Amino acid sequence: MLAEAFVRVQHLRKDFQIRTGLFSRAILRAVDDVSLDIPKGTTLGLVGESGCGKTTVGRCILRLIEPTSGQIWLDDKEVSQLQSDELQRIRARMQMVFQDPGASLTPRMTIGALLREPLDLHTDLTAHQKETRVRELLQLVGLQPDHLKRYPHQVSGGQQQRIGIARAIATYPDLVVLDEPTSALDVSIRGQILKLLMRLQEEMGLTYLFISHDLSVIKHTCEQIAVMYLGRIAEIGRTDEIFNDPRHPYTRALLSAVPIPDPQQRGKMRLKLPGEVPSAVNVPPGCPLYPRCPFHCDECLEPGPPLFPVSPTHKVACILLRSDHFPQEEAEILDSSLVANQH
Amino acid sequence: MDHGNSADVLLRVQDLRTYFYTYQGIVQAVNGAAFSIYRGEITGLVGESGSGKSVTALSILQLVGPPGKIIGGEVLVGERNLLALGQAEMQNIRGREISMIFQEPRLALNPVFPVGDQIARVLRLREGISKREARQRAIDMLRSVEIPDPERRVRAYPHELSGGMCQRVMIAMAMGANPKMLIADEPTTGLDVTVQALVLDLIRERVRSARTACLFITHDLGIVAELCDRIVIMYAGRVVEHGTVEDIFCSPCHPYTQGLIESTLRVDIEKPIATIPGVVPDAIRLPSGCAFHPRCPFAEALCREEEPAMVSAGDNHFARCHIVSNRISKKMRKEVWTSPVTLEAGE
Amino acid sequence: MGVKYVTYSEGTIRRMLGGELPDSLQRFLYVSRRSQQTILGLAITLCFVFIAIFAPFIATHDPFATKPAERFQPPSRKHLMGTDKVGWDVFSRSIYATRIDFSIAIASVALAIAIGVPLGALAGYFSGRFDDILMRILDAFQAFPPLILAMAITAALGRSIWLVIGVIAIINFPGYIRIVRAEMKSKKESLFAEAARSVGNPHWRVVFRHLVPNCLDPVLAQAPLNAGWAILTTASLSFIGLGVPIPIPEWGSMISDGAEGLITGEWWLSFFPGLVCMLAILGLNLLAEGLCDVFDPKRLER
Numbered sequence: 001m002l003a004e005a006f007v008r009v010q011h012l013r014k015d016f017q018i019r020t021g022l023f024s025r026a027i028l029r030a031v032d033d034v035s036l037d038i039p040k041g042t043t044l045g046l047v048g049e050s051g052c053g054k055t056t057v058g059r060c061i062l063r064l065i066e067p068t069s070g071q072i073w074l075d076d077k078e079v080s081q082l083q084s085d086e087l088q089r090i091r092a093r094m095q096m097v098f099q100d101p102g103a104s105l106t107p108r109m110t111i112g113a114l115l116r117e118p119l120d121l122h123t124d125l126t127a128h129q130k131e132t133r134v135r136e137l138l139q140l141v142g143l144q145p146d147h148l149k150r151y152p153h154q155v156s157g158g159q160q161q162r163i164g165i166a167r168a169i170a171t172y173p174d175l176v177v178l179d180e181p182t183s184a185l186d187v188s189i190r191g192q193i194l195k196l197l198m199r200l201q202e203e204m205g206l207t208y209l210f211i212s213h214d215l216s217v218i219k220h221t222c223e224q225i226a227v228m229y230l231g232r233i234a235e236i237g238r239t240d241e242i243f244n245d246p247r248h249p250y251t252r253a254l255l256s257a258v259p260i261p262d263p264q265q266r267g268k269m270r271l272k273l274p275g276e277v278p279s280a281v282n283v284p285p286g287c288p289l290y291p292r293c294p295f296h297c298d299e300c301l302e303p304g305p306p307l308f309p310v311s312p313t314h315k316v317a318c319i320l321l322r323s324d325h326f327p328q329e330e331a332e333i334l335d336s337s338l339v340a341n342q343h
Numbered sequence: 344m345d346h347g348n349s350a351d352v353l354l355r356v357q358d359l360r361t362y363f364y365t366y367q368g369i370v371q372a373v374n375g376a377a378f379s380i381y382r383g384e385i386t387g388l389v390g391e392s393g394s395g396k397s398v399t400a401l402s403i404l405q406l407v408g409p410p411g412k413i414i415g416g417e418v419l420v421g422e423r424n425l426l427a428l429g430q431a432e433m434q435n436i437r438g439r440e441i442s443m444i445f446q447e448p449r450l451a452l453n454p455v456f457p458v459g460d461q462i463a464r465v466l467r468l469r470e471g472i473s474k475r476e477a478r479q480r481a482i483d484m485l486r487s488v489e490i491p492d493p494e495r496r497v498r499a500y501p502h503e504l505s506g507g508m509c510q511r512v513m514i515a516m517a518m519g520a521n522p523k524m525l526i527a528d529e530p531t532t533g534l535d536v537t538v539q540a541l542v543l544d545l546i547r548e549r550v551r552s553a554r555t556a557c558l559f560i561t562h563d564l565g566i567v568a569e570l571c572d573r574i575v576i577m578y579a580g581r582v583v584e585h586g587t588v589e590d591i592f593c594s595p596c597h598p599y600t601q602g603l604i605e606s607t608l609r610v611d612i613e614k615p616i617a618t619i620p621g622v623v624p625d626a627i628r629l630p631s632g633c634a635f636h637p638r639c640p641f642a643e644a645l646c647r648e649e650e651p652a653m654v655s656a657g658d659n660h661f662a663r664c665h666i667v668s669n670r671i672s673k674k675m676r677k678e679v680w681t682s683p684v685t686l687e688a689g690e
Numbered sequence: 691m692g693v694k695y696v697t698y699s700e701g702t703i704r705r706m707l708g709g710e711l712p713d714s715l716q717r718f719l720y721v722s723r724r725s726q727q728t729i730l731g732l733a734i735t736l737c738f739v740f741i742a743i744f745a746p747f748i749a750t751h752d753p754f755a756t757k758p759a760e761r762f763q764p765p766s767r768k769h770l771m772g773t774d775k776v777g778w779d780v781f782s783r784s785i786y787a788t789r790i791d792f793s794i795a796i797a798s799v800a801l802a803i804a805i806g807v808p809l810g811a812l813a814g815y816f817s818g819r820f821d822d823i824l825m826r827i828l829d830a831f832q833a834f835p836p837l838i839l840a841m842a843i844t845a846a847l848g849r850s851i852w853l854v855i856g857v858i859a860i861i862n863f864p865g866y867i868r869i870v871r872a873e874m875k876s877k878k879e880s881l882f883a884e885a886a887r888s889v890g891n892p893h894w895r896v897v898f899r900h901l902v903p904n905c906l907d908p909v910l911a912q913a914p915l916n917a918g919w920a921i922l923t924t925a926s927l928s929f930i931g932l933g934v935p936i937p938i939p940e941w942g943s944m945i946s947d948g949a950e951g952l953i954t955g956e957w958w959l960s961f962f963p964g965l966v967c968m969l970a971i972l973g974l975n976l977l978a979e980g981l982c983d984v985f986d987p988k989r990l991e992r
Contacts, residue, residue, distance in 0.1 A: 064884060091888070106886060117891070186392055190608075213536065215536075258565065259539075259540075261565045261592070266569055
């Protein structure tokens with residue numbers, strides 16, 4: 001892609017077995033053939049709404065959930081098949097920052113103990129060295145040493161997330177998966193955490209997988225974006241490509257649905273997607289967006305669609321890309337009721 | 344205090360105080376809030392966590408339970424003070440004159456009854472109609488909020504419906520009695536953004552067509568810009584600024600408002616990441632003077648000593664800041680929010 | 691034998707401890723201020739603990755010294771609660787019985803917790819067949835009426851304090867297993883458990899370092915209640931002649947010894963031990979109520 005891939009995911013698939021009745025079961029395909037490449041030191045944004053599988057992808061990469069099939073590479077090590085001791089060791093190199101900072105910190109443990117734990121588990125440092133390192137970590141994320149003795153519920157949400165970040169970088173990891181790190185925080189302090197993450201990435205050469213449903217945050221933090229829908233990648237490309245030239249109908253609907261904080265822009269045209277995201281149980285073959293897509297046609301029901309390249313870095317999973325006939329203007333849309341003009 | 348055209352004012356909140364008596368101390372959740380709601384307009388009540396916006400809405404309908412207590416203020420509808428009414432009279436107002444929809448629609452519905460039954464029961468209680476009539480009305484109401492296949496959906500249980508659909512059911516129940524005012528407490532937080540767009544459209548359409556006033560509580564400035572006519576901004580239990588949506592976005596007068604607007608990231612424009620330094624104050628131990636002063640890049644000694652009064656900053660635009668009342672000479676600047684640590688002195 | 695009752699304000703306590711109070715203690719003080727019964731329960735229990743520790747200084751006579759010359763004396767200045775049929779001072783024996791009963795209660799509850807908590811934690815976290823088998827065994831266990839089970843075991847194996855402790859622990863530990871298992875099943879899916887895994891904790895550390903400390907709230911609320919029941923059981927067993935052996939002072943056996951006295955006129959032999967026993971259990975129950983309020987914040991909002 002942009003450069004040599006440092007983190008590489010190939011054909012990742014995750015199925016869940018769920019009960020649909022007293023005696024019947026079904027397969028829920030949460031992740032369906034997802035492939036990603038993240039160059040070292042960059043951020044890939046994984047965007048989608050509920051049920052798209054983005055959180056599952058993150059957890060599969062870290063082996064918090066076992067993938068059903070597929071391969072995951074971290075640098076030169078193949079992570080998806082590692083077991084016990086080796087898996088334990090590789091955890092030092094890939095960590096996660098969670099969505100709800102308060103809930104991700106063990107309530108009865110002091111902040112100092114929480115930060116010391118990764119060092120206890122993965123390093124051979126002496127107690128004194130660990131103490132020093134813990135203080136360094138606090139400073140790196142902008143907290144005071146007197147926080148060490150406190151409990152997580154005694155500090156604010158933003159501070160809790162800083163602790164979560166400090167814990168994640170304690171062992172100098174290579175990859176950090178950020179699972180909606182700012183969604184649970186107030187708008188006014190999101191910037192603090194985002195700036196902290198950007199600074200740490202630069203200073204420590206971290207590679208990020210940034211999972212979020214918030215496109216505005218993704219726009220300002222990622223070099224590369226993958227849009228997911230019902231377990232599949234709908235579109236993937238550089239940030240400027242996705243925002244300036246979105247091709248997949250879902251991406252376009254998603255972008256136009258985000259409200260813009262500017263009253264002058266009321267009444268803009270918007271692409272409406274009727275209905276809601278369907279369940280990922282027993283998904284029929286063909287494009288998952290078919291029932292809701294304003295541009296759908298019979299060919300969309302054929303198995304696939306694969307990712308068609310628009311440019312070397314920009315790929316779209318929509319068969320309308322195959323022909324050059326792709327309605328660029330909203331006026332060309334077949335079903336005009338699906339275009340909303342707000343007032 | 345509010346000098347709007349009083350003929351159009353539907354509801355006026357004056358000096359509302361609601362405190363929570365907890366084991367850690369007294370939480371001053373709402374500390375003297377005052378604003379007006381105009382007929383036929385959508386008023387956005389904006390604030391972050393700890394601002395008191397939800398508690399304000401609950402106080403209007405006297406829905407605050409222990410350990411919270413409304414200890415002062417008035418909510419005036421015409422000449423009547425809603426806070427002086429007893430529970431029986433409030434029961435007549437809730438769902439009839441003033442309706443409310445909440446943040447988690449699935450939790451607000453009873454999980455063991457089908458949604459049709461729940462709507463029907465409300466209708467029968469309110470209007471005393473027969474079971475059959477209520478069932479038919481319920482189907483009509485579901486259709487009016489664009490739920491497909493309403494005859495079948497009327498028998499569905501809340502957990503069988505998606506979040507967006509449950510919210511539509513709530514909107515149907517709330518608008519069913521043609522209330523004079525709808526209070527919407529973060530109804531789309533937690534919904535997917537594509538679903539949110541549709542639900543917002545629905546609210547807008549129903550509220551406008553019925554000329555219902557709407558108090559829309561949110562922390563999302565994007566929603567406010569798209570939906571609201573007026574905005575009331577709260578911080579630490581107080582109203583810090585209010586005005587029309589154009590005035591607030593084009594020329595915010597309170598540093599918190601400006602900080603909020605600057606820190607809101609957008610999908611259409613790329614700009615440097617901005618933030619408001621510090622954290623929201625502990626509602627038990629509020630700062631002295633202006634509650635925002637520890638985080639304000641423009642604060643001076645006066646801000647720590649004296650709380651600013653609400654003063655006029657333009658036509659029907661009010662802000663609670665010493666800069667606006669010309670007590671201090673600093674001027675607000677947009678750039679400080681992108682690098683709050685490096686603030687030039689003076690100016 | 692009065693107890694000085696002093697109330698400190700929260701601010702004073704905060705200063706005494708030098709800073710922020712832990713959250714549970716803050717809540718406890720709040721509950722205590724609002725609920726007189728909790729204060730009463732705590733006061734009574736602390737009184738008894740004090741008595742148990744300082745028994746030799748409080749008792750007026752040697753509880754084991756028989757003085758046949760002074761038998762069956764009603765309460766007087768010299769013998770505050772009278773004497774029994776071998777001349778033992780009822781007051782002193784009641785005081786020393788506090789040591790016995792409270793020691794048995796604390797030891798058996800501690801033993802039950804020590805067995806029950808780890809088993810419950812493992813059953814709740816790993817589920818599967820181990821969990822199923824354990825639950826079925828517990829079901830069989832708890833099908834017995836507890837007191838009958840205690841009687842059966844002690845009747846078979848004789849009278850001794852250690853046996854009583856063991857029996858009460860055996861009867862109580864299934865309850866703790868269930869409590870911890872239930873808490874564990876819900877907390878297992880929580881975000882902090884997942885975070886602990888992602889940091890690299892092996893399963894056993896996640897269970898014992900992260901999850902168990904957060905499952906202990908209901909255990910601590912249950913413990914005083916259990917202790918009260920343990921005292922009752924000890925007294926009951928001793929009453930029917932199965933629990934604590936004879937010369938050792940114990941409320942139950944004292945009540946039993948003095949039972950005929952209720953008819954023949956020596957009322958003080960059963961009355962005082964019974965009163966003291968009742969007060970001890972009452973204190974523990976009230977304390978347990980208060981602790982439930984502390985640990986379940988929703989109960990506070992009334």
